[in-house]
Amino acid sequence: MTAALAVETRKLIAARVVQTATVLLVVGVAIMTGALTAAADAGNEQILAKLGDLAGEHGWARLLGVAAQIIAAAGLLTFGVTLAWVVGREFADGTISALFALPVPRASIAAAKLVVFLAWTVAVAFLLIVAVAITGLVLGYGRPDGQAVAGLARLLALTALSGLLATPAAWVATLGRGMLAGIASTITTIVVAEVLVVAGTGAWLPVAAPALWAIDPAAVSAPQLALVALIPFVFGALAMQSWARLQLDR
Amino acid sequence: MGELRLAADALRRVFAGGAGVHGIDLEVAAGQVHALVGLNGAGKTTLLRLLLGMLRPEAGTVRIDGQDLHDAGPEIWARVGHLVGAPLAYPELDARTNLAVAARLRRVPTPLISGMVDRGLAELHLAEYARVRARVLSSGNRQRLGLAGVLQHDPDLIVLDEPTSALDPAGVILLRQALLGRVHAGAGVLVSSHHLDEVARIAARISVINRGRLIGTLDPHGVDIERAFFALVHADEERRAS
Numbered sequence: 001m002t003a004a005l006a007v008e009t010r011k012l013i014a015a016r017v018v019q020t021a022t023v024l025l026v027v028g029v030a031i032m033t034g035a036l037t038a039a040a041d042a043g044n045e046q047i048l049a050k051l052g053d054l055a056g057e058h059g060w061a062r063l064l065g066v067a068a069q070i071i072a073a074a075g076l077l078t079f080g081v082t083l084a085w086v087v088g089r090e091f092a093d094g095t096i097s098a099l100f101a102l103p104v105p106r107a108s109i110a111a112a113k114l115v116v117f118l119a120w121t122v123a124v125a126f127l128l129i130v131a132v133a134i135t136g137l138v139l140g141y142g143r144p145d146g147q148a149v150a151g152l153a154r155l156l157a158l159t160a161l162s163g164l165l166a167t168p169a170a171w172v173a174t175l176g177r178g179m180l181a182g183i184a185s186t187i188t189t190i191v192v193a194e195v196l197v198v199a200g201t202g203a204w205l206p207v208a209a210p211a212l213w214a215i216d217p218a219a220v221s222a223p224q225l226a227l228v229a230l231i232p233f234v235f236g237a238l239a240m241q242s243w244a245r246l247q248l249d250r
Numbered sequence: 251m252g253e254l255r256l257a258a259d260a261l262r263r264v265f266a267g268g269a270g271v272h273g274i275d276l277e278v279a280a281g282q283v284h285a286l287v288g289l290n291g292a293g294k295t296t297l298l299r300l301l302l303g304m305l306r307p308e309a310g311t312v313r314i315d316g317q318d319l320h321d322a323g324p325e326i327w328a329r330v331g332h333l334v335g336a337p338l339a340y341p342e343l344d345a346r347t348n349l350a351v352a353a354r355l356r357r358v359p360t361p362l363i364s365g366m367v368d369r370g371l372a373e374l375h376l377a378e379y380a381r382v383r384a385r386v387l388s389s390g391n392r393q394r395l396g397l398a399g400v401l402q403h404d405p406d407l408i409v410l411d412e413p414t415s416a417l418d419p420a421g422v423i424l425l426r427q428a429l430l431g432r433v434h435a436g437a438g439v440l441v442s443s444h445h446l447d448e449v450a451r452i453a454a455r456i457s458v459i460n461r462g463r464l465i466g467t468l469d470p471h472g473v474d475i476e477r478a479f480f481a482l483v484h485a486d487e488e489r490r491a492s
Binding site (some may be wrong): 004006094099100101102104 | 355
């Protein structure tokens with residue numbers, strides 16, 4: 001496992017896809033959050049109408065609520081696409097055949113991919129809250145108070161939890177022998193989550209729970225949030241099993 | 251014949267449509283190059299994949315250094331080098347890092363990796379590309395990089411699928427020398443080719459594969475082995491047609 005972790009870490013750090021995903025997510029969330037909040041501050045009716053309950057908030061509270069909504073979708077999409085690439089690229093580049101007949105088991109390589117990926121999502125989470133905090137300061141909200149700091153901490157957790165929610169992409173990319181299947185599964189997950197949240201499934205749905213919690217901690221119970229942790233275990237195990245049993249037969 | 255590095259017995263895997271491998275016995279001895287020659291689609295790659303566990307056989311067994319493939323542990327795989335398909339050359343990593351990755355995946359102890367990579371780069375004449383990302387290497391140099399990663403840990407068993415297809419004549423000679431050096435040290439080499447290239451010509455044994463079956467052998471010292479090869483394939487096709 002140490003060898004696989006060392007190899008996957010080197011690959012992830014050097015990958016342009018990962019560097020681009022990091023910049024796009026961090027800068028993109030900061031710009032979108034800043035623009036929407038600034039427009040709401042200026043009294044833009046259309047934006048205020050779109051913000052729903054958040055329209056009644058002000059300052060840090062509104063900024064962090066808007067950021068949570070954007071991160072919930074953009075984070076999962078970015079992480080799912082990146083993980084689909086991390087796994088699917090071995091099939092697309094044809095390097096998968098070189099990962100057979102090695103003293104390092106393929107299941108360890110799959111596990112290392114997930115571990116390194118999740119470590120990256122935590123690093124992105126820290127960058128993201130720094131970017132959101134800077135956005136708030138630039139908009140003139142002053143030093144974040146205790147509530148705002150707690151909100152920033154929830155954004156950190158939301159981003160890291162979005163990484164956990166993206167793990168099915170690793171399994172699907174393996175089954176589909178490429179990144180497109182993993183990307184498609186991530187988009188499907190986001191769409192299904194949106195539909196089910198509108199339908200009222202709410203916090204019992206692991207893909208929706210972190211975002212609902214980040215916006216309003218009282219709306220989500222601890223067991224509902226804990227369900228999120230099941231996703232990486234279940235799909236991580238499935239991905240490892242698929243890698244262990246892999247054949248180059250198609 | 252000496253100790254067997256690789257032995258396949260009645261290996262069979264047939265795909266829908268009938269292509270595949272239809273019961274093949276094959277041996278690779280220590281200190282020997284065994285060439286597998288066949289036309290495109292003859293079943294060479296399928297056979298090599300079965301030998302390395304990339305495909306599971308419907309029937310038959312594979313032994314590496316006497317150990318059944320199912321029970322082969324890390325100590326067996328650490329002594330194998332193979333290039334079947336794309337070379338292990340990640341585009342975002344430079345040549346040196348790619349070789350370090352290949353060494354790590356073979357569980358080479360960390361303190362030994364740097365020296366091993368230096369020798370690998372030198373052997374395949376890649377030293378000037380050490381800090382060049384694989385993305386910008388020519389396909390021939392990527393192939394050399396893949397071969398360096400396969401050979402640098404001096405494996406006991408080397409399995410190569412059409413290794414010369416992207417190489418220039420200088421690369422072919424380098425590979426031939428690299429293989430001969432390891433064969434003299436006791437390695438067993440199985441190399442496939444769709445033609446009787448320079449590497450097939452260093453083989454002590456040449457087996458001919460056609461439509462998933464071994465149909466005969468060629469004398470590596472024969473005067474016109476190209477003609478003998480086509481005669482074997484032609485005779486096999488005639489036999490099937492009748």
